[in-house]
Amino acid sequence: MSYDPNSPLVVLEDGRTISGDLVVAADGIKSVARATVLGGADRPPALTGFAAYRATVDAAKIRADPEIAWLLQKPALNIWIGEGRHVMTYTIAAGKSLNMVLSHVDRTDPQTWKPEDAVEQMRAYFADWDPKLFKIIKMIENTQKWPLLSGVSLPHWCAPSKKLLILGDAAHAMVPYMSQGAGMAIEDGAALAEVIHQIRTAEELSEALNIFTQERMRRSGQMQSASLVNGKIWHFADGPEQQKRDSAMRAEVEGKPFQRSANQWSDPVTQWWCYGYDAEKAVREAWGRRGRACKI
Numbered sequence: 001m002s003y004d005p006n007s008p009l010v011v012l013e014d015g016r017t018i019s020g021d022l023v024v025a026a027d028g029i030k031s032v033a034r035a036t037v038l039g040g041a042d043r044p045p046a047l048t049g050f051a052a053y054r055a056t057v058d059a060a061k062i063r064a065d066p067e068i069a070w071l072l073q074k075p076a077l078n079i080w081i082g083e084g085r086h087v088m089t090y091t092i093a094a095g096k097s098l099n100m101v102l103s104h105v106d107r108t109d110p111q112t113w114k115p116e117d118a119v120e121q122m123r124a125y126f127a128d129w130d131p132k133l134f135k136i137i138k139m140i141e142n143t144q145k146w147p148l149l150s151g152v153s154l155p156h157w158c159a160p161s162k163k164l165l166i167l168g169d170a171a172h173a174m175v176p177y178m179s180q181g182a183g184m185a186i187e188d189g190a191a192l193a194e195v196i197h198q199i200r201t202a203e204e205l206s207e208a209l210n211i212f213t214q215e216r217m218r219r220s221g222q223m224q225s226a227s228l229v230n231g232k233i234w235h236f237a238d239g240p241e242q243q244k245r246d247s248a249m250r251a252e253v254e255g256k257p258f259q260r261s262a263n264q265w266s267d268p269v270t271q272w273w274c275y276g277y278d279a280e281k282a283v284r285e286a287w288g289r290r291g292r293a294c295k296i
């Protein structure tokens with residue numbers, strides 16, 4: 001399929017065309033629209049030197065083992081962190097399945113990865129970790145290794161015609177260390193709907209897209225950086241930085257009240273920045289700052 005950013009038109013594989021006032025392409029990390037928006041040469045997300053194994057384990061097997069059953073006693077997201085690696089677990093499918101993301105430093109070429117080696121390699125990476133966690137890892141029968149990419153800074157998300165726009169992972173892929181990739185895509189959608197709601201004439205669409213891209217490039221760029229920073233914090237090698245991080249997280253880990261944490265997921269200030277942001281309000285205010293009347 002292809003895009004004509006001037007008409008604007010989407011040309012489907014079977015030759016059919018679809019046209020409108022604006023084409024919004026949320027076509028993911030391997031976006032085809034991105035190259036068109038950039039005038040021909042793509043600037044795809046880049047390898048970060050991190051990879052993740054993703055797997056699920058039957059929760060019934062964990063509940064049946066007294067040594068690890070505690071993990072599922074109450075709904076929780078658990079994270080084990082350490083040098084160059086971390087493991088995150090939470091239940092899915094109404095508690096029937098434990099979802100696992102096992103992340104590690106890996107600077108090898110993904111083209112050389114062999115799916116048949118993945119389970120064995122994953123076990124080798126975590127064999128010297130918490131024996132209770134490793135017990136669960138040994139229950140993983142199938143896994144796949146994914147390279148973790150982060151989007152490079154793009155000069156614009158909108159074609160010069162202002163009739164083709166990219167958003168979501170197509171525009172701002174990020175490593176999952178703030179778990180905000182889909183969150184940012186949803187914010188994009190909310191902000192776009194709100195800013196388009198503000199226009200009164202078709203001529204105002206161009207200005208609405210300027211406001212949208214300016215706000216969303218700033219916000220998602222900050223989240224891309226925060227995700228990489230949290231990866232660094234979680235992956236410190238044993239030493240002074242790791243010791244300071246651990247002492248700054250101690251209250252949280254011990255279940256005591258806390259006002260700051262080195263862990264960006266639970267630090268209250270970072271949480272407010274991350275979850276307290278109102279994507280609709282942000283573009284509405286930007287619209288108003290340009291001297292335009294706001295519709296509620």
Ligand SMILES: Cc1cc2nc3c(=O)[nH]c(=O)nc-3n(C[C@H](O)[C@H](O)[C@H](O)COP(=O)(O)OP(=O)(O)OC[C@H]3O[C@@H](n4cnc5c(N)ncnc54)[C@H](O)[C@@H]3O)c2cc1C
Nearest residue numbers: 001026027028029052168169170176179180181182183185
């Ligand atoms: C290990 C890992 C863990 C993650 N955890 C989280 C998390 O906890 N929270 C969070 O917010 N995010 C998380 N993410 C990120 C999240 O998955 C993505 O950021 C999100 O899915 C991006 O949404 P999107 O709609 O932009 O793109 P996508 O979800 O990739 O959707 C793009 C869609 O476009 C379709 N498409 C592409 N090209 C075409 C075409 N030519 N024709 C028709 N269809 C097409 C694709 O099939 C796909 O369905 C995680 C990512 C990873 C790798």
